[in-house]
Amino acid sequence: MTKTPWIGTSWKMNKVRAEARAFCETLAASPVAQGHAARLFVIPPYPYIAEAAGLLDGTRVRVGAQNMHWAEDGAWTGEVSARMIKDCGARLVEIGHSERREFFGETDETVALKVSQAVRHGLLALVCVGDTHAEFAAKQTSAALHRQVSAALSKVDRSARDSIVIAYEPVWSIGEKGTPAEPDFVDAQHELLKTLTADLMGDPLDIVYGGSVNSQNCVALATRPMIDGLFIGRSAWKPEGYIGIVDSVIRALA
Numbered sequence: 001m002t003k004t005p006w007i008g009t010s011w012k013m014n015k016v017r018a019e020a021r022a023f024c025e026t027l028a029a030s031p032v033a034q035g036h037a038a039r040l041f042v043i044p045p046y047p048y049i050a051e052a053a054g055l056l057d058g059t060r061v062r063v064g065a066q067n068m069h070w071a072e073d074g075a076w077t078g079e080v081s082a083r084m085i086k087d088c089g090a091r092l093v094e095i096g097h098s099e100r101r102e103f104f105g106e107t108d109e110t111v112a113l114k115v116s117q118a119v120r121h122g123l124l125a126l127v128c129v130g131d132t133h134a135e136f137a138a139k140q141t142s143a144a145l146h147r148q149v150s151a152a153l154s155k156v157d158r159s160a161r162d163s164i165v166i167a168y169e170p171v172w173s174i175g176e177k178g179t180p181a182e183p184d185f186v187d188a189q190h191e192l193l194k195t196l197t198a199d200l201m202g203d204p205l206d207i208v209y210g211g212s213v214n215s216q217n218c219v220a221l222a223t224r225p226m227i228d229g230l231f232i233g234r235s236a237w238k239p240e241g242y243i244g245i246v247d248s249v250i251r252a253l254a
């Protein structure tokens, strides 16, 4: 085994309780959930975090949240704090997904505040960054990544480096209309992100890739030297899809 890849999925705003339970029960019964060959995580919507954490208790799968607020507590109607998600069993939190940046007013500043709060509470911060289609077309990918990562890490010091993973998610590669990014292109962006995070944090952070990952391209991506793991949406929403990808990647890296 050359590396222990992160392989996770966010369900986004999908599944009702019975479906969430069925996913977790199937995953908990799978051998991959007990293995040491990959670092697995599942990120349900808020209402199902506690139940998912309970069903996956005793496995090696971490459960996370898709967002959180930067404040400790207070008059923030509709928001959820770090203490609340931890209390429900979350061990990681996704911050700055492009859907939150595009539709919910997430900014580089709020991402930085949330990263700092997550680290303070002992959560693993999974920080999403990525170039838009316009930035990609204008060859501004590295400038966009530099801006977002520098901002995201601006409120933490080097002691936080084991508590942060960066997810490179080109906006143009995400979702139904996304174009899967070429593994060589992704590897090159990850190399840049490792250099940048090493400059800022003393050591390179782990960098995972997300955007139209599927059973066909997962091995080509996960075996590239600079890619520390995969963050999967649609192709992992059925437990067989997720387990199949985990299994393929583990076999390819063995």
Ligand SMILES: O=C(CO)[C@H](O)COP(=O)(O)O
Residues within 6 Å of the ligand: 008, 009, 010, 011, 097, 169, 173, 174, 175, 176, 178, 210, 211, 212, 213, 231, 232, 233, 234, 235
């Ligand atoms: O967040 C993502 C992974 O959970 C990402 O948006 C990729 O989604 P996908 O294109 O449906 O894999």
